[in-house]
Amino acid sequence: xxxxxxxxxxxxxxxxxxxxxxxxxxxxxxxxxxxxxxxxxxxxxxxxxxxxxxxxxxxxxxxxxxxxxxxxxxxxxxxxxxxxxxxxxxxxxxxxxxxxxxxxxx
Numbered sequence: 079x080x081x082x083x084x085x086x087x088x089x090x091x092x093x094x095x096x097x098x099x100x101x102x103x104x105x106x107x108x109x110x111x112x113x114x115x116x117x118x119x120x121x122x123x124x125x126x127x128x129x130x131x132x133x134x135x136x137x138x139x140x141x142x143x144x145x146x147x148x149x150x151x152x153x154x155x156x157x158x159x160x161x162x163x164x165x166x167x168x169x170x171x172x173x174x175x176x177x178x179x180x181x182x183x184x
Contacts, residue, residue: 081098081099083095083096083098084096084113092108
């Protein structure tokens with residue numbers, strides 16, 4: 079059975095922080111994956127961001143991006159309503175009715 083164990087390296091010995099389910103003297107295989115403190119990746123990111131932006135590989139969102147004023151929204155809604163009025167109903171039955179008919183009696 080494999081399990082992940084968090085341990086601290088002290089005086090040349092790995093000391094598990096929680097109890098482990100091993101027999102005394104049992105041999106195990108270890109894969110060492112250093113834990114990174116939450117502050118470390120943030121520091122790396124701060125160093126990397128300017129480089130990515132300078133190369134054009136990343137753009138930070140602007141505060142105005144995606145924001146539309148109320149007058150523009152009202153205009154768009156009016157245009158949408160006018161287009162809807164010009165649309166004619168599609169010929170034939172609604173798809174839902176066709177599906178119900180294809181199912182047959184319950």
